[in-house]
Amino acid sequence: MRRAVDLIVLSDIHLGTYGCRAKELLQYLNSVQPKILILNGDIIDIWQFKKRYFPKKHLNVLKKLIDFAVKGTEVIYILGNHDEMLRKFADLHLGKIKLANKEIVNLNGKKAWIFHGDVFDASVQHSKWVARLGGVGYDLLIRLNNLINWVLIKMGREKYSFSKKIKNSVKKAIKYISDFETTASDLAIEKGFDYVVCGHIHQPQIRKVENKKGSCIYLNSGDWIENLTALEYHNGKWTLFSYEENKEKLMLTEEEVKNEMTLEELISSVTSMN
Numbered sequence: 643m644r645r646a647v648d649l650i651v652l653s654d655i656h657l658g659t660y661g662c663r664a665k666e667l668l669q670y671l672n673s674v675q676p677k678i679l680i681l682n683g684d685i686i687d688i689w690q691f692k693k694r695y696f697p698k699k700h701l702n703v704l705k706k707l708i709d710f711a712v713k714g715t716e717v718i719y720i721l722g723n724h725d726e727m728l729r730k731f732a733d734l735h736l737g738k739i740k741l742a743n744k745e746i747v748n749l750n751g752k753k754a755w756i757f758h759g760d761v762f763d764a765s766v767q768h769s770k771w772v773a774r775l776g777g778v779g780y781d782l783l784i785r786l787n788n789l790i791n792w793v794l795i796k797m798g799r800e801k802y803s804f805s806k807k808i809k810n811s812v813k814k815a816i817k818y819i820s821d822f823e824t825t826a827s828d829l830a831i832e833k834g835f836d837y838v839v840c841g842h843i844h845q846p847q848i849r850k851v852e853n854k855k856g857s858c859i860y861l862n863s864g865d866w867i868e869n870l871t872a873l874e875y876h877n878g879k880w881t882l883f884s885y886e887e888n889k890e891k892l893m894l895t896e897e898e899v900k901n902e903m904t905l906e907e908l909i910s911s912v913t914s915m916n
Contacts, residue, residue: 646675649876653841653865654683656866668699678716679707679710679718682758685725686724688724711739717738720756752837754838818843831851840863
């Protein structure tokens with residue numbers, strides 16, 4: 643039985659990279675039935691897209707997202723920096739799928755301002771080759787981390803995250819995350835929004851932010867590389883879903899196995915939507 647959810651926000655899935663946890667994401671997607679699904683940027687990692695690496699599990703995620711739209715879910719794909727090549731198609735509608743740069747959603751009389759967040763990142767906006775180089779390094783770090791974690795599991799020990807350790811120990815990284823959250827929240831308060839929802843920094847969060855002009859709720863959906871998190875809004879309340887905390891409930895379903903598909907089948911399902 644799938645869980646009904648009014649709104650789900652996913653971001654930073656990075657399909658097409660070795661770090662993407664598509665299998666776990668499929669388990670989550672097969673367990674829910676959202677009225678609105680917002681894909682808040684960096685869903686397909688076009689920066690690092692390689693034809694030789696786009697496995698069936700990654701195609702199956704795309705197929706599942708399309709299936710949601712076909713079955714009545716409103717799907718809004720907000721574009722991020724890793725899928726910015728699609729920005730020229732912003733405001734395009736494919737059936738129930740909409741491409742956008744940002745979205746404002748009314749939630750029980752309160753306004754949620756939703757965007758990826760790369761607009762705050764100077765390295766992305768002004769030195770894109772540096773950001774791309776960082777993306778490659780991050781992907782290599784994740785691949786090395788996956789190998790080490792495989793060994794740790796075989797030894798009966800807990801997994802270890804290099805990038806989380808780096809983020810939590812490097813003062814510049816901590817300051818960047820704090821500045822990002824503050825900037826997004828201050829702008830939301832100034833514009834009169836009740837919620838500001840971002841991705842980009844791979845740091846899941848729900849917290850209230852206050853300044854002299856007012857307050858808002860800052861939310862970040864995290865990612866599906868390390869944190870494996872999603873934002874859910876249901877019955878007037880926001881929650882942060884964690885795969886690691888719920889993985890025992892998310893068993894692989896027969897539907898996931900049946901959904902394995904080829905690239906040609908995926909293209910066919912997209913072109914038939916209109």
